[in-house]
Amino acid sequence: MRKGTRQDRSARRVEFGDWQTPVELCKEVLGLLKRDCPAPDTIIEPTCGEGAFLLSAAETFPGVPIFGYEINELYLEKTRGLIPGQNVNVKHADFFEVCWEREISNKDGHILVIGNPPWVTISDIGSLGLENMPEKMNFKHLSGIDALTGKSNFDISEWMILRLLSALTKRNFTIALLVKTIVARKILEFSSKNNIYIHGRIYGIDTKKYFEASVDGCLLIISNINYTKFNSSKDWICYKDLYSNIQTQKIGMINGRIASDITSAIETNYLEDTCELEWRSGIKHDCSKIMELTLHQNGLINGFEKNINIENDYIFPLLKGSDIANDRKPGKRFVIVTQKMIGEPTVFIKKNAPNTWKYLNDNINFFINRKSAIYKNQPNFSIFGVGGYSFLPYKIAICGLYKKIFFVFIEPYRGKPVMVDDTCYFLGFNEKNHAHTVCKALNSNEAKNFFESRIFWDSKRPINKNILQSISISKLIDRLGYDMPYIFNKPKQSCLPFGI
Numbered sequence: 001m002r003k004g005t006r007q008d009r010s011a012r013r014v015e016f017g018d019w020q021t022p023v024e025l026c027k028e029v030l031g032l033l034k035r036d037c038p039a040p041d042t043i044i045e046p047t048c049g050e051g052a053f054l055l056s057a058a059e060t061f062p063g064v065p066i067f068g069y070e071i072n073e074l075y076l077e078k079t080r081g082l083i084p085g086q087n088v089n090v091k092h093a094d095f096f097e098v099c100w101e102r103e104i105s106n107k108d109g110h111i112l113v114i115g116n117p118p119w120v121t122i123s124d125i126g127s128l129g130l131e132n133m134p135e136k137m138n139f140k141h142l143s144g145i146d147a148l149t150g151k152s153n154f155d156i157s158e159w160m161i162l163r164l165l166s167a168l169t170k171r172n173f174t175i176a177l178l179v180k181t182i183v184a185r186k187i188l189e190f191s192s193k194n195n196i197y198i199h200g201r202i203y204g205i206d207t208k209k210y211f212e213a214s215v216d217g218c219l220l221i222i223s224n225i226n227y228t229k230f231n232s233s234k235d236w237i238c239y240k241d242l243y244s245n246i247q248t249q250k251i252g253m254i255n256g257r258i259a260s261d262i263t264s265a266i267e268t269n270y271l272e273d274t275c276e277l278e279w280r281s282g283i284k285h286d287c288s289k290i291m292e293l294t295l296h297q298n299g300l301i302n303g304f305e306k307n308i309n310i311e312n313d314y315i316f317p318l319l320k321g322s323d324i325a326n327d328r329k330p331g332k333r334f335v336i337v338t339q340k341m342i343g344e345p346t347v348f349i350k351k352n353a354p355n356t357w358k359y360l361n362d363n364i365n366f367f368i369n370r371k372s373a374i375y376k377n378q379p380n381f382s383i384f385g386v387g388g389y390s391f392l393p394y395k396i397a398i399c400g401l402y403k404k405i406f407f408v409f410i411e412p413y414r415g416k417p418v419m420v421d422d423t424c425y426f427l428g429f430n431e432k433n434h435a436h437t438v439c440k441a442l443n444s445n446e447a448k449n450f451f452e453s454r455i456f457w458d459s460k461r462p463i464n465k466n467i468l469q470s471i472s473i474s475k476l477i478d479r480l481g482y483d484m485p486y487i488f489n490k491p492k493q494s495c496l497p498f499g500i
C-alpha cells in the first residue's frame with residue numbers, strides 16, 4: 001500500500017476527493033438503475049467511502065453480491081458496522097494498485113459498477129505536493145508542451161473509469177458513477193477515438209444541494225449491453241436530472257470532435273473544414289497592474305492608480321475580454337507591448353524609450369514573480385501571444401470566456417492597431433473590407449448554428465481555438481453568397497501579409 005501524505009485534514013480531503021455521497025442521492029441513483037437497467041449479477045463500488053452506495057445497493061438488489069474497496073481504513077470500519085449480511089464484502093485497497101482484471105475475473109455475470117470516485121485533478125493533487133494518483137500519469141500520451149500549457153491535466157475519476165473500462169472489456173457491464181460533467185464528456189471522446197463501443201447517458205445532478213459544490217456534476221451511465229431503454233446509437237442523451245424525462249442535449253462525436261448538439265452538428269457539417277485563416281490568442285503578460293494602463297482625467301494610470309508618464313512608442317490601445325463581450329470601443333484601456341514577436345530582445349526599449357525602460361525596471365519584481373513557466377529563460381518583460389499578426393490594423397475578435405457568440409469588428413484607434421487580451425481570439429486583416437465581410441459572415445445565423453452545436457457552454461473556456469479553427473470561412477461566405485475576399489482565392493492563405 002502506498003502511503004498517502006497526511007498534511008492536514010483539508011489537504012487530505014482534496015487529495016482523496018473525499019466528499020461522501022448523501023444516502024438520499026445514492027437511493028435515487030439505485031432506484032433509477034433498478035428501473036432502467038438489466039438486473040446485475042455482481043455489484044462493485046471501487047471507492048466506497050462510508051458505504052452509502054453499498055447500503056442503497058444492498059437494499060435495492062437484495063441477494064446480489066456486492067464488493068466495496070476503499071483506501072481510508074476508518075471509513076471501512078464504519079462501513080462494516082453499517083452493512084450487515086454476507087453479500088457485502090469490503091476491502092482495504094488503493095484503487096491504483098488493485099489488479100482490476102483479477103478482481104473481476106472471479107465475479108459473475110453482468111457487473112454493475114456504482115459510486116462516486118474522487119472529484120480531483122492531477123494538478124490539484126500535484127500543487128499540494130500530494131500523491132494519490134496513478135503512477136503512469138501520461139495515459140493520453142501528451143507531449144511536453146501540452147504538459148506546460150496544462151493540457152496534460154486530467155481528473156482522477158477519468159483515469160479510474162478508463163481503467164475500469166479496460167478491465168471490463170470482455171464482460172457485460174454497466175458503470176454508473178457520479179462524476180463532473182466534463183469527465184463524462186471526456187469518456188465519450190476517449191471511447192469514440194479508441195473504438196470502445198459503449199452506450200451512454202448523462203443525468204444532471206444538483207451538486208450545490210448534495211455536495212455544496214459549484215462544479216457541474218452528473219450521473220454517468222455507460223454500458224456495453226444493448227438494452228431497449230438505452231439509446232442504442234453512438235450518441236449520448238443528457239437528461240436534466242435523475243427523475244424527469246426531460247432531455248437537455250444529445251451529445252456525440254463528429255469528425256473526431258465532440259458536439260453538444262449532435263443533430264445540429266450534422267446539419268451544419270457542410271461548414272466544417274480547417275479554417276483558412278489562423279485564429280490567434282490575444283496578448284498574455286500576467287502583469288496587469290504594471291502593463292495595463294487606464295486613461296483618467298490626468299492621463300494614464302497603472303493598476304496601482306499611479307500616474308505613468310512614458311513614451312507613446314510601446315503603448316497600444318487594449319480591449320479586454322469583457323470589452324469585447326460587451327462591444328465596448330477602444331480608448332479607455334492601453335497596454336505596454338514590449339516585443340513584436342515572442343523571444344525578441346527587450347533591451348532596445350532602453351534606447352528607443354528610456355522612460356518606458358525605467359518604468360519597467362522600477363517594477364521588475366512584478367515580472368520576476370510571474371509564476372508561469374513560459375517566462376523562464378526569456379528576456380526581461382517578455383510577453384506572449386504576440387507576433388506580426390498582433391499589429392495588423394483590422395481585427396475580428398471574440399472572448400472565449402463569455403457565453404455568447406458575437407464577433408466584434410475592430411478598427412485602429414488613433415492610428416494604432418488595437419490589442420486584445422489572452423481571453424480573446426482574433427483574426428487580423430490588412431484590408432478593412434475583408435475584415436468586414438468575414439465579421440458579417442461569422443455573425444450570420446449559419447455560423448451561429450455551427451458554433452452552438454459544438455460549444456459546451458458550461459466549460460471554463462466555451463469558445464476555444466479548436467472550435468474556431470474548425471469552420472471554413474470560405475465555405476461560409478460562399479453559402480451566404482457574399483463577395484469572396486481575394487485572400488480566400490489562394491489555397492491555405494494566412495491572414496498575414498508576407499514578411500510579417
Ligand SMILES: C[S@@+](CC[C@H](N)C(=O)[O-])C[C@H]1O[C@@H](n2cnc3c(N)ncnc32)[C@H](O)[C@@H]1O
Binds near residue numbers: 015016048070117119
Ligand atoms: C467522493 S468520495 C465518495 C465516497 C463514496 N463512494 C460515496 O459515494 O459516498 C471518494 C472516496 O474515494 C476514496 N478514495 C480516494 N482515493 C482512493 C484510492 N486511491 N483508492 C481507493 N479509494 C480512494 C476516498 O477515501 C473517498 O472515500
